[in-house]
Amino acid sequence: MTKIFVIHENPQWLPPLAEAFDRIGLPWAELDLSRGVFDLSSAPPEGVFYNRMSASSHTRGHRYAAELTAGVLAWLTRHGRRVINGPAALDLEISKARQYAALERAGLRIPRTILVQDDNAALIEAARRHFAPGPVILKPNRGGKGLGVRLFASVEALEAHLENAPAEEAPVDGIWLLQDYIRAQRPVITRAEFVGGRFVYAVEVDTTSGFELCPADVCATGDAFCPVGTAPAVPAAPRFTVLKEGIEAPLRHKLEAFLAASGVDVAGIEFIRDAEGQPLVYDVNTNTNYNAGAEEVAGIAGTPRSGPGALAEFLANELGHRQRQAA
Template identity: 35%
Template sequence: MTDLAILYEHPEWFRPLFAALDRRGVSYRAMTPDGHWNPADLERPAPVAFNRIAMSSFLRGGATEHPIFHAAALLDHWRRAGARVVNGPDVLAIDASKARQLSLIASLGLAIPATRVVHRAADVAAAAATLSFPLVVKANIGGSGAGIVKFDSMAELRAVIADGELPTSIDGVLLVQDYVPARDGASIRIETLDRRFLYALDVRGGGAFDLCPADACVVPGQPIPMTAIRPAPGLVEAAERIAGAMDLDVGGVEVMIDDRDGVPRFYDINALSNFVAKPLDVLGWDPHDRLVDYLVRVIEETR
């Protein structure tokens, strides 16, 4: 049996991870969630399984053939079979729900954008009436900026509702949310590993919603400016609290400084950290090496 099974679906994103594992001589199985599995078969694929399923997989698999819910059941099955699952099914369940993410963050006493959660298009206007414009309507399950639309007035929103052109989410849940003007147009993405600070980026999106810093998320010819930073201690401590509360093995926490009042508003947790593009240029070191250190430690703990 190999030491590690990696469940993934994107054909390109994890080449740096596989290369880092190869350099260290770690035996692993790279597995996609396609095909079938037997719920009565309690054989684990490896002592340690690593979940690398992206929420944006629905953009590649479509609304009906994406692997998100299938993978959640498979990871839970592997855990029942005795595998130690890194970023396991409980983490995936929160990763796959922006509503649950915001609830968790708010429960820690941290600020979030004012948000209303609905499951019917008929409730969107009433939810919006409790907020101020501009606002956004976003899919509960999104990725790479998908499923987010900004509205500047109730009339504009009602017209889109009447035309049946609201964003849709593969789980049927929508968020109606205050549009936060980010100070300097910046989002801060704080990456954590084993629930501790790993690194952070100042990401300048210029009002765009796709702020993924990985190579595969960047539109050719439209690079996203990003700079390695050390955030204020309070932001680092908050990100570590979020990771601890979620039991997040590896992932990013995103926060914006609200330009209206200077309040940091945490708005997203991303359990799929495929890390920054060109890490040696941006960070001066490769976070995949730290991730492999962590995976090796977890493997040794299971022996």
Template identity: 35%
Template sequence: MSQLAILYEHPAWFEPLFAALDRRGIGFDRILLGGHSFDPAGDAPPAPVVLSRVAMSSFLRDPEHPIFYAEALLDHWEASGARVLNGAAVLAIDSSKARQLSLLSRLGLSIPRTRVVHRARDLVEAARGFGFPLLVKANIGGSGAGIARYSSLEELRAAIADRAVPTSIDGVLLLQDYAPARGGTILRMETLGGEFLYAIEVESGGDTFDLCPADACVATPGRAAIGMKAVDPAPELVRAAEAVARATGMELGGVELLIDDRDGTARFYDINALSNFVADPLNVLGWDPHERLVDRLRHIIEEEVGR
């Protein structure tokens, strides 16, 4: 049995990681979620260390997506003794924007003003006291899916009547203040092992919500190129990203924020436990973050084997 197993859904997204592990001579097993099953009364973990690479956007590719299945599977493996990186508890946060915002707020970070509902018809009442434009978001999204902008209460009412508002696979919706991003950019900070790894500034159009900067996203046919560059965030933002990673137990993942152009407030709005890493890292960053990830995985494997 290998010392490392990688659980994933997308057949091609993690080839750079697999290649980096091969280059470094680290054996691992690939476990594709499609068609997977497990015995809750048995089935030992596939390896002492398991890395979860479950994508929230999987529901866009398959209506029989594995998000909730993976949560049960990871919980089973953890309870059976495996060290699961980005395990069931992390997946539960990753799959709920509502829970993310609650966590961010408890950490003392500013978030966009938000109301959470479980019925589309309640959005109008939830919008009382909000200004326009505002956003309606699916609680579980991915690659910018499930986000719509409304310019007036009448437009929102019409969308509800036409059943045109976003839907979420868990039935939960967020109504959120639209915060204009200063400079037309958002900031994405990546973490590894609870520590800051790198940050990039990504161009953001007012009606564009698919801002994934990874190879897996940039290469999508028909997808417009997005501008991005490496940046050095303010120390307080770095500390905030590290606090989020540690509070969630996220072994690797990103934290996103924007600077509200109305008042200069840094508003945190997304925690993403699936890091595909930035496209063309050698040119954007000057180094390849997959090598740092492999270093971290090797260290964790050595810890587990030495127990």
């Protein structure tokens, strides 16, 4: 019997999906690519492959998991297997610079961003030229979960940080991004969830505690980064809140068109609104997780309107289509 193969490197993120899959009787199996050996001269198993490789895999000791996944996805597509979030999606997952190019090509606004090779002198020079006196955001090109994202009140604060930063802070792909700090009306961002390329719901995320915005419960590690020289504020409300009103139709249509053009089936797309209320997109997460608490409060947990529920239904339809083609 054909089944869904979930490609991943972090089993801690699987239980909510496993529960949704099992609820509808969806046959599935794990394909852990934290490490692996594959015979490229043989054919892959039949089934539908759902790629959940994460840009942050290197932070869990899986430095080459994304590279291994790229090779496996090429093998799968060469043999005509249906891959959800295939090679094009992985390419965007591991590079914010490539995300931004694709977003702008789709007519979406992004914050002003400067690409810098891992060199402190070049970073400081670029920050002085483009962002002085500040503030300025520093983030790795390949990150995930908001890890390594820091806000500096001034270019001088950035320079002082770089002078004392340990070598292990260097970005895994050797590329830093300097980015505009968007002054929003409220300290929140919005994360819009899409399954099968279609909008499911949007979550408002409180950012007063920092930039580590992974919605999964297992991401609540308490090590989010805050503006240098400030103390984290305690959110006055739940950090993740499902928006009943969703997002405006023109933005939703643009985001869906971006996903279709980019070969992305499942994603969480994060954006912030400037002082005029205009959205700027700054991150695309093709390895999306969902916040169970927010879904519970919204009354959608365990239903097809939840993230895991919508994903289970989508994968079941894909598997059924694959089985009908093979019949």
